[in-house]
Amino acid sequence: DIKACLFDLDGVIVDTAVYHYRAWKRLANELGFDFTEEENEKLKGVSRVRSLELILEWAGITKTEEERAELAARKNSWYVDMISSMQPEEVLPGAREFLEEVRAAGMKTALGSASKNSGLILERTGLLSLFDAIVDGNSVTASKPDPQVFLKGAEALNTAPHQCVVFEDAVAGIEAAKAGGMKVVGVGSPEILHDADLVVKGLYELSTDLLYHL
Numbered sequence: 444d445i446k447a448c449l450f451d452l453d454g455v456i457v458d459t460a461v462y463h464y465r466a467w468k469r470l471a472n473e474l475g476f477d478f479t480e481e482e483n484e485k486l487k488g489v490s491r492v493r494s495l496e497l498i499l500e501w502a503g504i505t506k507t508e509e510e511r512a513e514l515a516a517r518k519n520s521w522y523v524d525m526i527s528s529m530q531p532e533e534v535l536p537g538a539r540e541f542l543e544e545v546r547a548a549g550m551k552t553a554l555g556s557a558s559k560n561s562g563l564i565l566e567r568t569g570l571l572s573l574f575d576a577i578v579d580g581n582s583v584t585a586s587k588p589d590p591q592v593f594l595k596g597a598e599a600l601n602t603a604p605h606q607c608v609v610f611e612d613a614v615a616g617i618e619a620a621k622a623g624g625m626k627v628v629g630v631g632s633p634e635i636l637h638d639a640d641l642v643v644k645g646l647y648e649l650s651t652d653l654l655y656h657l
């Protein structure tokens with residue numbers, strides 16, 4: 444029996460993956476290099492600090508810890524500028540409706556995001572009240588593919604991992620859900636998210652009865 448749904452935020456509920464990509468690309472370009480969209484897939488679900496490490500690695504560039512902190516802060520200030528003007532209309536198609544349907548069916552909901560900006564995004568888009576628990580980058584010590592963020596979500600909802608379904612657009616997030624012993628619905632392309640139990644293009648394709656067949 445499925446009792447709880449744990450949602451990733453960026454790329455599942457809101458299209459902030461695009462904003463992250465733009466801000467990282469701008470930073471890379473300022474430093475005189477670039478990275479591919481394929482490489483960008485590897486940044487999804489990954490913490491800010493780790494994302495920067497990866498980008499620098501791909502470019503073969505070494506920076507001190509202090510420099511890295513400054514670069515990550517610079518990227519974040521551009522990103523925060525973009526999300527500060529987000530509107531409820533930017534919630535991805537079907538996401539609000541699906542959250543409401545899940546709650547109406549008696550299941551609990553939690554956010555399981557690597558982002559430290561999740562509070563601002565949920566406030567701006569008017570979704571905060573649809574979550575029973577919020578676990579994000581401010582409350583975890585290990586990032587996806589480590590299952591910690593989802594295990595904490597399950598715990599906050601008093602639900603066993605095998606009674607949870609995770610919704611994820613990132614390969615690292617699907618790995619995290621599997622490592623935590625949860626069912627996982629991939630949101631995106633089946634070629635990339637092949638380890639998910641089911642892959643949909645967006646939450647608009649889902650209804651709660653599909654969850655019982657996972």
Ligand code: BG6
Pocket residue numbers: 452453463486487488489490491494519556557558559560561580613
């Ligand atoms: C994840 C995104 O949700 O949050 C990553 O998929 C991002 O791309 C990570 O790096 C951390 O986000 P933030 O907002 O704390 O920089």
Ligand code: MG
Pocket residue numbers: 451452453454455487488611612613616
């Ligand atoms: Mg995501």
